Amino acid sequence: xxxxxxxxxxxxxxxxxxxxxxxxxxxxxxxxxxxxxxxxxxxxxxxxxxxxxxxxxxxxxxxxxxxxxxxxxxxxxxxxxxxxxxxxxxxxxxxxxxxxxxxxxxxxxxxxxxxxxxxxxxxxxxxxxxxxxxxxxxxxxxxxxxxxxxxxxxxxxxxxxxxxxxxxxxxxxxxxxxxxxxxxxxxxxxxxxxxxxxxxxxxxxxxxxxxxxxxxxxxxxxxxxxxxxxxxxxxxxxxxxxxxxxxxxxxxxxxxxxxxxxxxxxxxxxxxxxxxxxxxxxxxxxxxxxxxxxxxxxxxxxxxxxxxxxxxxxxxxxxxxxxxxxxxxxxxxxxxxxxxxxxxxxxxxxxxxxxxxxxxxxxxxxxxxxxxxxxxxxx
Numbered sequence: 001x002x003x004x005x006x007x008x009x010x011x012x013x014x015x016x017x018x019x020x021x022x023x024x025x026x027x028x029x030x031x032x033x034x035x036x037x038x039x040x041x042x043x044x045x046x047x048x049x050x051x052x053x054x055x056x057x058x059x060x061x062x063x064x065x066x067x068x069x070x071x072x073x074x075x076x077x078x079x080x081x082x083x084x085x086x087x088x089x090x091x092x093x094x095x096x097x098x099x100x101x102x103x104x105x106x107x108x109x110x111x112x113x114x115x116x117x118x119x120x121x122x123x124x125x126x127x128x129x130x131x132x133x134x135x136x137x138x139x140x141x142x143x144x145x146x147x148x149x150x151x152x153x154x155x156x157x158x159x160x161x162x163x164x165x166x167x168x169x170x171x172x173x174x175x176x177x178x179x180x181x182x183x184x185x186x187x188x189x190x191x192x193x194x195x196x197x198x199x200x201x202x203x204x205x206x207x208x209x210x211x212x213x214x215x216x217x218x219x220x221x222x223x224x225x226x227x228x229x230x231x232x233x234x235x236x237x238x239x240x241x242x243x244x245x246x247x248x249x250x251x252x253x254x255x256x257x258x259x260x261x262x263x264x265x266x267x268x269x270x271x272x273x274x275x276x277x278x279x280x281x282x283x284x285x286x287x288x289x290x291x292x293x294x295x296x297x298x299x300x301x302x303x304x305x306x307x308x309x310x311x312x313x314x315x316x317x318x319x320x321x322x323x324x325x326x327x328x329x330x331x332x333x334x335x336x337x338x339x340x341x342x343x344x345x346x347x348x349x350x351x352x353x354x355x356x357x358x359x360x361x362x363x364x365x366x367x368x369x370x371x372x373x374x375x376x377x378x379x
Contacts, residue, residue, distance in 0.1 A: 005374040010285040012298030021051030030316035049254035053209040060213025067162045070372040081370040082159045088367035097306045125152035132198035141310035174211035181208035189264035200254040224284030235281035242274030303352030311348045
């Protein structure tokens with residue numbers, strides 16, 4: 001039996017957009033923006049944190065879509081094959097980066113966690129919970145890996161829910177997770193922490209985006225929005241507007257949330273609405289208008305995401321003297337930070353491209369042996 005391929009290149013474009021949004025906000029880790037002097041620039045860049053929920057929603061949508069297409073075509077869901085596919089896609093690069101950073105820490109301080117217990121937490125995809133209880137690790141390159149832990153927690157459960165609960169069960173669990181998310185959001189607002197807040201890295205807060213992705217897949221039933229490009233642009237900008245209002249007016253911010261009990265659920269609902277709008281504005285976009293280089297960058301977005309903070313660190317921290325000398329040699333001393341950002345982007349792309357072509361592809365080709373519903377071609 002031949003099963004029709006399910007691949008939407010516009011979602012690779014969305015992956016790259018989500019990465020770029022995150023890339024922009026993480027630049028502020030090394031080049032802070034004075035909020036008092038540049039109020040709008042600061043707050044617009046701060047929206048980059050919401051690129052992570054885009055990844056979550058998009059991932060949940062695709063996983064749910066593929067699982068139920070598998071069920072519809074074959075009459076069953078092969079959970080073992082699902083886990084093998086996810087392991088081959090995530091684990092090789094994730095563990096290479098995480099333990100590579102652990103080794104690099106011996107030579108370049110502040111690139112990784114030093115506590116062996118934290119290594120254990122990240123090894124078993126509980127890194128986000130480690131951060132919840134201990135705060136951010138004082139090493140920028142390793143901190144973004146918290147989101148991989150949250151994704152893996154979703155991957156462990158979704159095939160089992162789909163297998164035993166079918167669509168009705170997935171709907172019920174998704175709605176329950178959204179309720180739990182907003183209950184926690186309100187609880188955080190009732191008991192605001194002094195200093196670090198674990199709200200952003202709490203799996204159950206972030207599960208609302210996975211829940212939204214699964215519900216979109218179920219209710220769309222394979223359909224995609226047939227929107228005019230102008231309407232898509234309006235939807236995308238409206239999504240960004242929702243994020244901006246959530247951040248400025250309702251205090252939903254990753255590191256420093258400051259919402260009241262009334263503001264918190266409204267603010268998070270705006271983040272969810274904005275994420276959904278941005279997703280729908282790209283879903284169904286005609287493939288013939290999509291630049292192939294951007295599709296490819298979306299394809300390697302996992303590597304882009306895992307490597308970019310390390311590249312930032314090497315350029316702006318370890319290599320700051322070299323960067324200053326280079327900018328002076330090029331008569332760009334006044335544009336040192338801009339030059340460093342451009343270098344960071346292209347070096348991140350180079351590293352992710354090399355990783356994808358030489359390291360990840362063999363695992364992806366092996367993954368295809370366990371694929372039931374074909375998606376994109378990884379050859």
